[in-house]
Amino acid sequence: xxxxxxxxxxxxxxxxxxxxxxxxxxxxxxxxxxxxxxxxxxxxxxxxxxxxxxxxxxxxxxxxxxxxxxxxxxxxxxxxxxxxxxxxxxxxxxxxxxxxxxxxxxxxxxxxxxxxxxxxxxxxxxxxxxxxxxxxxxxxxxxxxxxxxxxxxxxxxxxxxxxxxxxxxxxxxxxxxxxxxxxxxxxxxxxxxxxxxxxxxxxxxxxxxxxxxxxxxxxxxxxxxxxxxxxxxxxxxxxxxxxxxxxxxxxxxxxxxxxxxxxxxxxxxxxxxxx
DNA sequence: CACTATGTTGGTTG
DNA sequence: TCAACCAACATAGT
Numbered sequence: 001x002x003x004x005x006x007x008x009x010x011x012x013x014x015x016x017x018x019x020x021x022x023x024x025x026x027x028x029x030x031x032x033x034x035x036x037x038x039x040x041x042x043x044x045x046x047x048x049x050x051x052x053x054x055x056x057x058x059x060x061x062x063x064x065x066x067x068x069x070x071x072x073x074x075x076x077x078x079x080x081x082x083x084x085x086x087x088x089x090x091x092x093x094x095x096x097x098x099x100x101x102x103x104x105x106x107x108x109x110x111x112x113x114x115x116x117x118x119x120x121x122x123x124x125x126x127x128x129x130x131x132x133x134x135x136x137x138x139x140x141x142x143x144x145x146x147x148x149x150x151x152x153x154x155x156x157x158x159x160x161x162x163x164x165x166x167x168x169x170x171x172x173x174x175x176x177x178x179x180x181x182x183x184x185x186x187x188x189x190x191x192x193x194x195x196x197x198x199x200x201x202x203x204x205x206x207x208x209x210x211x212x213x214x215x216x217x218x219x220x221x222x223x224x225x226x227x228x229x230x231x232x233x234x235x236x237x238x239x240x241x242x243x244x245x246x247x248x249x250x251x252x253x254x255x256x257x258x259x260x261x262x263x264x265x266x267x268x269x270x271x272x273x274x275x
Numbered sequence: 276c277a278c279t280a281t282g283t284t285g286g287t288t289g
Numbered sequence: 290t291c292a293a294c295c296a297a298c299a300t301a302g303t
Contacts, residue, residue: 265281
């Protein structure tokens with residue numbers, strides 16, 4: 001579910017509830033969420049007594065900074081974090097509970113159970129899987145035209161596949177790739193190495209602008225996304241192509257069509273985005 | 276009921 | 290190296 005704007009919003013809303021809280025106990029209902037250490041009891045024991053100092057985001061990952069550890073969490077399609085009083089009944093899709101000393105609990109909910117958690121001694125997270133291969137955040141100074149253009153020249157994959165590749169640039173997913181390519185006027189099936197420098201710069205700038213706008217609107221709620229306060233996003237109202245099939249293009253009036261590209265549902269305006 | 280789709284990503288195969 | 294396909298899992302829509 002969540003792409004960069006949704007994860008950024010989750011991080012910001014979550015901070016208010018968890019910063020400075022100390023983990024008193026941990027309950028794991030679905031062990032496969034925990035990827036490192038591989039022993040879930042070890043994972044639990046390390047977290048006991050740790051205090052949450054801060055929450056960060058890298059690409060689509062949430063990072064909980066603790067006294068001695070960094071907890072790296074990916075929400076995949078449906079993961080959510082919410083804070084409850086410990087008396088509140090546990091929901092059907094709650095898989096991990098962090099119980100704090102103040103009587104509140106951080107609960108990880110995930111209908112499809114695809115989410116992951118990796119725990120590292122602080123500092124080690126950046127040189128280990130899964131963060132070590134992550135490309136720059138679109139908002140990072142490192143995401144320059146020079147960097148991006150060189151990366152695109154080196155591959156003959158379709159531009160849509162490249163933008164979804166988190167090792168090139170981290171944070172774009174299916175919604176924001178379709179929106180970015182529409183705004184840049186680029187067909188998703190164009191091969192990355194055939195794009196001009198001007199086209200690459202357009203994609204880069206439209207990606208940054210689209211993600212910034214989406215963060216400002218609290219992300220996009222298509223069916224299930226809500227932030228950690230339970231609020232919907234509002235950027236779905238600003239979408240030009242994603243989920244807009246059979247509607248008129250807001251730029252030229254032609255019908256938006258849906259197709260399959262790089263194995264994903266893909267939305268384009270056939271007039272504004274030509275091969 | 277069967278079959279498809281879903282905001283993600285990792286692994287396998289050719 | 291890359292595309293294609295499948296896997297993880299649950300639910301909603303046709």
